[in-house]
Amino acid sequence: MDRLEELIRAKIPCPETGIEVKHTVCAICSPAYNCGINAYVKDGKLLKVEGMDEHPRSRGGLCTKGLSNRGYVYREDRILTPLRRVGERGEGRFEPITWDEAYKEISDRLLAIRARDGADAVAFFGGYNKWYRPWLRRFAHSFGTFNYGTESSTCMTAGWMAWKVAAGQLARPDMAHCDLYLGWAFNPYYSGYLNAQAAERAKAAGTKFIVIDPKITPTVEKLADLHLRLYPGTDGALALCMGNVLIQNGWIDKDFIRAHVHGFEEYAAYAANFNESNVERLTGVPYAQVLRACEMIRDAKSISSHENSAPIPHHKNGMQNYRAITALLALTGSFDKQGGQLPTRHTFTHQIAGFETREEEWMDATQPEHIRPAVGEERFPLWFHTEREMQVVDLARQIDEGTPYPIKAVFGMGMNFRMLPEDGYLAKALGKLDFFVNADLFLTDTCKMADLVLPVCSSLERGELETYPGGYAWFTQPAIDRVGESKSDVEILRDLAVRMDLGDQELAAGYEANIDSMLTDVGVTVEELKKAGVPVKVPRFRPYQPGTRLAQGLDTPSGKFELYSELIAAHPEWGLDPLPTYCDPLDGADPAQYPFVLCSGGRLPHAIHSRLHKVEWLRAMQPEPTAQLSVEDAQALGLKAGDDMELYTPRGSITVKAKPSHRVQKGVVFFYHGYSEADVNALMDKDHVDPYSGFPAYNATRCGMRKKAKP
Template identity: 30%
Template sequence: MDFTATPAVPETGVRTVVGACPHDCPDTCSFVTTVQNGVAVKVQGNPHHPQTGGVLCAKVSRYHERTHHPERLLTPLKRVGPKGAGRFEPVSWDEALDDIAARLQAIAARDPRAILPYSYAGTMGLVQGESIAARFFHRLGASWLDRTICASAGAAGLEYTLGTKQGMRVEHFAESRLILIWGSNSVGSNLHFWRHAQEAKRRSARLVCIDPRRSETADKCHEHIALRPGTDAALAYALIHACVQHGWVDHAYLAQHTVGWPQLRERALQWPPARAAEVCGVPVAQIEALARDIGACFEQQTPVAIRLNYGMQRVRGGGNAVRAVACLPAVLGAWRHRAGGLLLSSSGAFPVQRQVLQRPDLFAASGQAQPRVVNMSTIGDDLLRSTSAEFGPRIEALVVYNSNPVAVAPESSKVVQGFARDDLFTVVLEHFQTDTADYADYLLPATTQLEHWDVHASYGHTDVLLNRPAIAPVGQARPNTHIFRELARRMGYTDPCFQDDDETLCRQAYGDAVDFNALLRDGFVTLPLPEAPFAQGGFPTPSGKCEFFSERLAAQGLDGLPEVLPNHEAPGSDPRYPLAMISPPARNFLNSTFVNVQSLRDAEGQPLLEIHPADAADRGIVDGSTVRVFNDRGSYVCAARVSERARPGVVNGLGIWWRKLGLNGTNVNELTSQRLTDLGRAPTFYDCLVEVAPA
């Protein structure tokens, strides 16, 4: 069987192939790979795709460097040294897969729930992400992974309020008159939205950045509101308070298309700007000025738009904060305009046939009544748990693909302890020998996006994208789908679905909802969606309305209204650790991807902690000096950048460096906790108290 499902690549000549960026970014770009004599020599933005506009970020424009990287894994490897030492020897694919299948079968014979897959967004592709892999683990009866590590708190907040992960179309931000960029460094992490924001700015729109850090985006906005981490809901309520007080309220829209306005109004009146300013740590005049900007748009009937992002939800009250912000467009009636409303994610607009792709029905063949679910955000604790009635069987085998949990999961000292267990059988599918790969028993070389088929949704626009393989797999690399097909065959699974090749899987992902011939022709298809999704209501909630008050939450014993919740680690709660820390991504990395691309690592320099001049002076820290950042969970050594990008009382630990490339073999997640958010069971990376001292 041809595992690439693509014709043979010509040995000579130059050609171009249209593909799609696989990375965890809202832009989901279409790109064009130039191939010369079977080698990818250039990756460029597709000029024919309106959302990409021929432009790629600095990271993905170097994707061919990543594919042909000298440290690329090119053969299966078996561990020969102690776990974590990163010592391996080459083995054949047959030897590796035969042994892996035998080890998994032996564990499954005792209890298949002791086997756990661990994956996330190393690729956002629907095929290489979760198709044959999901079928394999469902058929096996393995534990299910609760994939919470990035977006589930914000997703829950949207779904309880709007009923879906959907909002404005990104291109319509260009027509907005006031844009609130809330919890997003768009210049570095949402470049193509920023293009539309800049167009709006040229048309005299006002841009306001709401973010604890003075990011590159904040530099380019008219106003920056540097609130404390975890106080976004208080700011949202203060803005609603001002709308009520000044009559900037669309009563007709509220009456027809919302539920719970009297209750929301009453709670908002408890949050005058002065109270919110004290909680948020910003001047009351800033909140009042933003409220006036909103009011001016309301009075002039011009649209207000909010580009919300996931940074704000990585605290205890993150889900409720998203709920509070998501109420504001309905209060204003901003949804009436195609250039008004809110966008956090567009992923709910995509008619992905997940049941067809992932086949959860196969789980019944395992003979179990129900799956055991493990939260990926608590993997540190869970790998150290023993068998119990509450938890179930101890995790005996871990299969990691599309993720680097030793670097990215919170409280990484515990994650390392878990991965270092001698009795844990670990298989890692990877492109490079990452921090996680060092702990593998078997390390299997996976293909990159330039070497396989895939199809994509997006969470930042509304186009479906197709990725064609541009080159043959380098070395002995194999697609995820091929690896899991081969494991299924060795496990004796004869279900016909394991024979589906990758192009067939691409076709199954959307079924008849998307014209696959158009995807083959153009590389993308725009979904036929309304320009203003909630102009006439039609929210996919149980009530059919925007739910300020959620009966579903109330039925769970939770507050039906958005709450203002203090952080788990609220500033001032522990005098030993007086600084709050957030850990936004370094501009030249994407999560832990690209850290080993030398040109990007050179651009980033070294692991950095941004600290405000006043906080640095109090601690005898000078710019460029080496510092120790610490709390009860661990210690992280990095360089200090004394800068007003950090607000007083808050430090910014830029991530996510590989641990082994750090100054003391750790990264910023040595300090983060495994405590979860109010909604969505998500991690609280930005809810973290620390102290900083010269190293």
């Protein structure tokens, strides 16, 4: 092998090989991360990725998922041109058409539906990632409807709602300064390595960790000083019992409560119901361990608590459990103090960077008159009150039943019907629509149901604004050639806004002009950010001073941290409880027939949603959809590792591989979501949802398990 061949094979960036390293961003998982990528590129093609050393937050890191970007970007089922359906819905037969034809058809069909049935007859559905969401929301408003909703109808928002109800805004843990970290469902080794690195630094500096998780995860192994192993969905009962123990022993911050907490007496009276007599029965955690946890809280100078998007919220009692958890921060005076939970706001597309843009004002500048209720608004009034968008959990029902008014068309961007419980119901409902468009990178099962499919590009093929904690902003540049004729989601929305003559000059002006207007108060322009090439600190960033918000008074009816929500109390017609009351997390199926708890919440390090299941490198890590169950249950059912087993509920059954593990408690089975061939959401009940947030209870469904008989 000659030297040049060796250099090319090793992908060494240098003049001889012609390989260049370009900075770009990973958008596979949450915008809370958006790690920097060094893309090895030649002739516009991506040859390799690695972490971007010059990035101030990710500092050269990339996780299992992010490292698969080349497999993701060049996945076999990337859509190359706009497509028009020629077969039956779901059959997947399409003909390629031009962008002009696609735009014309979308424009004509949506405008005709608006003229005939009103703008609300069209629902705008955003999937994942989140980068284009302000544009899609504004587009829906400019079109004339509040029927814009996203994947966040089932992820993260319930936690934010809990915070908005309690404190008027979100809050984040100040892990770097805390004495004790309450790691509710905390497993960053699988879901966010930057958080794992931060936790390891904190642990080395003396921070103690209590991990509250049904599973024995690597986080339990590596970080936990105390592991509270509760049953899925019982976090509220555990948190209320902890609150009660703290109160009974006087291990609370009375001055803080007097000055800043509303509803303490009512809370204390309710929490007293959770005590030594019942906590183990309700949660599986022995009272002695609850007491031990409370002693650790007593001995800590500062406590912060993990915020999480899915594990706590994905229960029918999810938002209430979240409130019960945040209550511990109020009782101990840990809110808005260094080392506690610091109030914050989103900077941009759900990123929290410590400075404020005009994103919110921009995306809501063309709100229509609110005449008819948005999809899900009547069923989930608190959701609409705090979020002002449709709750997509109710979309299938409204399409199917036509009440309170019919939905005739869905315009989706990255929409995935499989994300919803009992998802066959939504798939069937989509079949009833007059018109269904979906834009995506890949020809997914949902795209196959659409009348028109639009190809979008990945984050490596476009430029976009990113913001990062510590006051950083970055404007990326495309690192590689676009695959096929794909366009960015925002370009599509701009083109359509012009074509449909929505009269929205801002949308017509395009992404960079829009970003400049959102950055007005930040003291930096797109041009300057582009020139910098890497994330830079924005000029007007000032670190938050803990205590500021409390001194101003919180944005709640009482101005205080509300353990008793005056917002909820003011709306008895909602039928919701002002206190963080607790209920059993399971559905109503017969426990004799369905004795196990099916939890689709345990994460895999090589998967997020369904988007990586078809990336071969990652799929090789666990080729077959596999359920983790306890060794005890496996023995009782005669199951060994690798055996075929069935998971079943009254809705149906799926066949998966068995993986017995001591990591899982007896009576519980974990199975990851998003597999077309073993779709766990099909087993769930569409009405087993949280009445507060609308979130589906993905993490606690009664199920049966059995060994699959050999054919």
